[in-house]
Amino acid sequence: MTSKKTLAKLQKIKEHMENAEEIGNMAEAEVFAKKFQQLMVQYELSMSDLEFKTELDEPIGRTRIDWDTTHIKNKQKRCEWIEQLVMAVAEAYACQILVRARSNRITIVGHKTNREMAEYVATVLVTSADKMSLKEYDKFWYECHKQDGHARRAKGYRNSWLHSFVKRILQRLREMRQNPDAEMSTALVRVDQKAAAVKKWVADTTGGRMADALGGRSGYNSAGAQDGRKAADRMSLKANAVSNSRSNAGQLR
Numbered sequence: 001m002t003s004k005k006t007l008a009k010l011q012k013i014k015e016h017m018e019n020a021e022e023i024g025n026m027a028e029a030e031v032f033a034k035k036f037q038q039l040m041v042q043y044e045l046s047m048s049d050l051e052f053k054t055e056l057d058e059p060i061g062r063t064r065i066d067w068d069t070t071h072i073k074n075k076q077k078r079c080e081w082i083e084q085l086v087m088a089v090a091e092a093y094a095c096q097i098l099v100r101a102r103s104n105r106i107t108i109v110g111h112k113t114n115r116e117m118a119e120y121v122a123t124v125l126v127t128s129a130d131k132m133s134l135k136e137y138d139k140f141w142y143e144c145h146k147q148d149g150h151a152r153r154a155k156g157y158r159n160s161w162l163h164s165f166v167k168r169i170l171q172r173l174r175e176m177r178q179n180p181d182a183e184m185s186t187a188l189v190r191v192d193q194k195a196a197a198v199k200k201w202v203a204d205t206t207g208g209r210m211a212d213a214l215g216g217r218s219g220y221n222s223a224g225a226q227d228g229r230k231a232a233d234r235m236s237l238k239a240n241a242v243s244n245s246r247s248n249a250g251q252l253r
Helices: 002-020 026-046 049-056 080-092 113-147 157-178 182-206 222-234
Strands: 063-066 094-101 106-109
Touching: 063 080, 063 094, 063 113, 080 106, 080 113, 080 157, 106 113, 106 182, 113 157, 113 222, 157 222
Parallel strands: none
Antiparallel strands: 063 106, 094 106
């Protein structure tokens, strides 16, 4: 599968999702992410050694995620859960991220095909998680109000849901990467070579300067954290979840 064909498929899937009513539940987000992961592995496995070497030598570039095309608002403040989720997706596609001080804008760095895949998936998963957490919060708020006559127990629920969801997804992604099947291992060798090249490019370009990690989160809500973790555990991340055939084997998740 050539880079041109791969990107054409990505665009077709993206257009299909944009024409859908909206991505508002876990099942839709999961199917979308799986399809992109399938294309990623197929793309890596289908290239000859010469084609891979040629692509590896291509210039590394940057793509800034355009939140203006989604319901996510551009803010003059960094957002920890969004950064962590985008970083997880970027790593799966042999990319890295750059963030800006006092801004939620995120730039993905990598080879062209990998970078565009990562941008599509990250945008969908961030917007989906945002919508899912809001729905879960509304549901919990009404339950609290019905049982207690007020909704004080819901304070901090949504933030805790989001952070717990992202944290668990990160854990599961890393666990699966540590125990890949044979075909995924083949693709990961190439992915890791691209990742090493991107890491060096970022270090050379930025001088090794890294943004400080965000912290100091307050308002922990145990119910939100538990529900966010459960939601992440319900997501099927298995490599053969869609098909057991070689052509559809493996997601880097």
